[in-house]
Amino acid sequence: MSLLEFDKVDKFFGDTHVLKDVDLNVEEGEVCVIIGPSGSGKSTLLRCANRLEEIQDGEIRLDNQSISDPNADINRLRQRIGMVFQSFNLFPHKTALENVTLAPTKVKGLDESTAEKRAESLLDRVGLSAQSNSYPNQLSGGQQQRVAIARALAMDPRVMLFDEVTSALDPELVGEVLDVMQGLAEEGMTMLVVTHEMGFAREVGDRIVLMADGRVVEDSPPEVFFENPTTDRGKQFLSKLL
Amino acid sequence: MAESYSDGRTADDEFQEQFLNDKTLKFAGAAVATLFTLVVGLFIGAIIFTQVDFGLFVEIIYPQFVNAYLLVLGIFLAGSVLSIIAGIFVGLGRVSKTRVTNTVASGYVEFFRGTPLLFQLIVIFFGIPAFWPPGEFPIQNWAIPAAIIGLTLNHAAYVGEAVRGGINAVPEGQMEAARSLGMSYVQSMREVVLPQAWRNALAAIGNDQVILVKDTSLLTVIAVPELISAFRQINSATFDPWTPILLVAIAYLGITLPLGKVVRYLEARSDWGGDR
Ligand SMILES: Nc1ncnc2c1ncn2[C@@H]1O[C@H](COP(=O)(O)OP(=O)(O)O)[C@@H](O)[C@H]1O
Ligand SMILES: [Mg+2]
Numbered sequence: 001m002s003l004l005e006f007d008k009v010d011k012f013f014g015d016t017h018v019l020k021d022v023d024l025n026v027e028e029g030e031v032c033v034i035i036g037p038s039g040s041g042k043s044t045l046l047r048c049a050n051r052l053e054e055i056q057d058g059e060i061r062l063d064n065q066s067i068s069d070p071n072a073d074i075n076r077l078r079q080r081i082g083m084v085f086q087s088f089n090l091f092p093h094k095t096a097l098e099n100v101t102l103a104p105t106k107v108k109g110l111d112e113s114t115a116e117k118r119a120e121s122l123l124d125r126v127g128l129s130a131q132s133n134s135y136p137n138q139l140s141g142g143q144q145q146r147v148a149i150a151r152a153l154a155m156d157p158r159v160m161l162f163d164e165v166t167s168a169l170d171p172e173l174v175g176e177v178l179d180v181m182q183g184l185a186e187e188g189m190t191m192l193v194v195t196h197e198m199g200f201a202r203e204v205g206d207r208i209v210l211m212a213d214g215r216v217v218e219d220s221p222p223e224v225f226f227e228n229p230t231t232d233r234g235k236q237f238l239s240k241l242l
Numbered sequence: 243m244a245e246s247y248s249d250g251r252t253a254d255d256e257f258q259e260q261f262l263n264d265k266t267l268k269f270a271g272a273a274v275a276t277l278f279t280l281v282v283g284l285f286i287g288a289i290i291f292t293q294v295d296f297g298l299f300v301e302i303i304y305p306q307f308v309n310a311y312l313l314v315l316g317i318f319l320a321g322s323v324l325s326i327i328a329g330i331f332v333g334l335g336r337v338s339k340t341r342v343t344n345t346v347a348s349g350y351v352e353f354f355r356g357t358p359l360l361f362q363l364i365v366i367f368f369g370i371p372a373f374w375p376p377g378e379f380p381i382q383n384w385a386i387p388a389a390i391i392g393l394t395l396n397h398a399a400y401v402g403e404a405v406r407g408g409i410n411a412v413p414e415g416q417m418e419a420a421r422s423l424g425m426s427y428v429q430s431m432r433e434v435v436l437p438q439a440w441r442n443a444l445a446a447i448g449n450d451q452v453i454l455v456k457d458t459s460l461l462t463v464i465a466v467p468e469l470i471s472a473f474r475q476i477n478s479a480t481f482d483p484w485t486p487i488l489l490v491a492i493a494y495l496g497i498t499l500p501l502g503k504v505v506r507y508l509e510a511r512s513d514w515g516g517d518r
Contacts, residue, residue: 050422052418052421052422075424075425076424078421078422078423078424079423079424081422082422083419083422085415085418085419087413087415089415089416089418089419090419091416091419091420091434092438092514092515093437093438093441093512093514102423102425102433102434103420103423103424103425106425106429106433107423107424107425134515135514135515136515137514137516138515138516148419151423152422152423155423
């Protein structure tokens, strides 16, 4: 049994078949990198994994508990799935610290001072202890994204989902966010990462999953994928990168 | 058609350059504003010195105008608080994806914006007591509660539309980020979306609340002793229009001007590190 399992998942937007019979298992502690052309369904896959989107067929399970079941207690399950978005989505009316403490106090019922202590150590971990009282619009994109990572970590998730979290950043700010993610990976966090950063994919990823047209078309370790992809789609994708 | 010059410029271009440039327009604007101020100032001055009876002015301030002012202020405050609270729920109903909630909220807004406030006041003031046998309606001074109910119901529709606009202007990602942390819809709305929607809607809500102040003048029709009623009483007793008019103007501005300040204070307070 894997930590996060996609079991024959089908997703439609109206008549558009966006995820086609997707099978994907993410093991505990694994960093699974999803790559693929724009529109291939990467974001949708991640959004289904914490039910920001509903699936039409198949099942998604975390720790062997169904996420996609309509009767699942989704608010409980979501606490165990952290998500970081391309557009940060920090709460602009709250300071960095308040962004991190909000869910633990409201959802887990942590008292204010415990939540703040934890938030401070998380902000420290992403290198932002000096910015804890800044509002998001006083922070750079890279800093905002690191706060967003701390915010997701504050719920003690079992798995973290990253959807092109560096795509909206100025090039010189990409590194600081990737460094934080690499740190997390090294500490053993289970991660499902959609990215165009091939250096990161190769160095940090345990597996490379190539999606095309709503399907998983290749699933290999990075050494294999980047040296000698096993499928034609993999070879095609790689040749476009070079 | 404007005639063409060799360099492709037209007579229009020439005219614009000479007479409609930034400098001339700025000067013209200042001139018109000054003239306007002068004329209005002279007019008001003339009225005060030739028309206003200061003996009467002092005599009618208390208790008549002070009472009317306090009553209007009280009705405004009650109507304001209640219409904003109710309006937030109307706005939430308007953005609800539940069909029945959405339809009811829309119908509410359509009705209360689509019929005159005066009509609504009449329905409440005359219509409701008619359900009881003559003389048995239990509420003694019905005009004031009826006024507060009418203003609240009417302005909740406008506040609701402002709140709906404010919610829709909050990026979708805010709700998604909150939900992805395990917060419920209600928690996400309350903690994340509404505070931002409130700021977005503040200017529109402020405008509406100024209108609410002015709408209290309609209450004269349902026999609330407010400012217009006070004017009518004094005018019919003394045949002096301008003395009570001056007091009415001062009284309304005595509510609307501070109200504008409150709105600006609230706007400044939700600055959040200063992006707008
Ligand atoms: N909310 C939506 N409504 C309709 N179609 C959508 C929606 N979101 C995504 N799609 C479609 O689903 C497909 C996959 O999109 P997405 O998962 O965003 O791809 P990727 O992240 O790989 O670029 C695209 O064809 C996109 O147009
Ligand atoms: Mg995407």
